[in-house]
Amino acid sequence: MQPQPGNPYAQAPQYGPAVPVPAAGGRGGGAGKAVLWAAVGAVVASAAWAGGVFLIGGKGDSADLRGYKAPADMCSGGDYSSFKSEYPQDDGSPTKNTLKNPAMDESYCSLALKKTGSTYADAYLTMQLDLHRKTNPGPEFTATWKNYGDSHTGYDASPVSGIGDEAYLVSQDTTGSSSSGSGSRYATLAVRDGWVTYEMTYSAYLTSYDQDKNPPSLSNVTGWLKKDAAATLGKLKG
Template sequence: MQDRPEDIPTQPAGQTPTQPGFTAPSAPSPALQPQPQAQALPQPRPELTPGQSPAQNPGQAATSTFGAPPGYPPAQQYTYGQPHGYPPPPGGKGTAGRAVLWVVVGAVAASALWAGGLFLLGPWGEDPDLAGYRAKANLCSAVDYTALMTEYGEEDDLPTHNSLKHKAIDQSYCSISLKTSSSSSYADAYLSVQMDLHKKTDPAPEFTAVWSEYDQRYEDYEVEEVSGIGDEAYLLTEDTTSGTGTSGSRAVILAVRDGWMTYQMSWSAYTSSYETSTPPDIDKVSRWVRTDTRSTLENLRSE
């Protein structure tokens, strides 16, 4: 047996000799031991420290100095609650507060709408201003055309009438054939009367637009505003008769608004169907229509 050289140090008992560039494996830390999982999820490949092999720590959980592995981002923290675009979780802390918040928002919105309704319709909604007029099932029974009978002495025994009754509007209509004499085979002229009672909306703006600008639609008509009949009235006249008086037509319309009641009396005649000479001139018929309108409106109030 050879003696050990004196320059080689004695190794402690149980210690493995080391070589340059080699690191002795260390015992796994208890904190790095695999923990029980609530659900079986695929485990990422463990990261190794320099000089460590998988055989040295086969059960070590995956760790990374750069955070979680791809595909498993950490849960983002929102200081002010749920991020924008995500619905609130059902139940749990904060649900009652959100419910109270929505109740308050709904109450404020309802109050705003209610206040807007009061502003537009008045304290309890606006009642229709029917100015004392009443709907007639047979409007012809209330039409007075005494002034027109100056020209047309033959009274129509079978005038046509119809009516409509609704919670929003009542309408009554009458059509009368006018004859200059009993010898006339056909009507020499026609008279129509219509009354509308508007019970839900004020007709004033639309009435003004339609009748004051009537000549925009029909170029042959002339429009004249009339005072002293209702709240607003327009006289519309048309005369397309030729110089010889053998062709063309003449027409007169008086449109009246009184409160939420609207009314029209219309007269028309065709020269070709007139039994004797030509229809009366426009100015004369306009006077008759004004007179008969006033008396007819009185009848519609009193009956």
């Protein structure tokens, strides 16, 4: 999922359910065995998903999921405590959804951040965890985020050490380019740990601010993203 600063409440992508297809069998009932194993797998998957947390991985899996669990509710499962001092009001109706698919499990949350006394959102925060169960996301992740500044005009992209196998910070600040006090501040921290990816995005639009409600500096925001992303991944890793 790539940054979409113009659409802070964008829904996470949805996918149709995958239907298992038994491998073509030769003589001796190979196809029948494939159908049997598919049925057994469906029963096990149903049991694992009966709880509030989706348990991913296990012996025999080729995916390097490292014990991560995708929460049923990312808004409560993720950590964004660093933003609370600036935006203490809770969002009463956050946008959240989950996806369970043989190829990927996903948990997503989008929050309106509000300062004290605000009726409307002063900024927005999204969190998304993807557990890639069939395909290694590494090459595409690196190509997308490491080179984001080259493929998107006006954005800065830099590597971040100490979080996962690799992480990149993408940011943009246009508040200084206008004398009218308009513009935006935007930052995404994208992390890959094995076959698991996590993205945390902050965006603020100055047209929505009163004079006494200036947004935090971009350096503060990026520090909060790093701290809370590390806390979230630690919390969700078994």
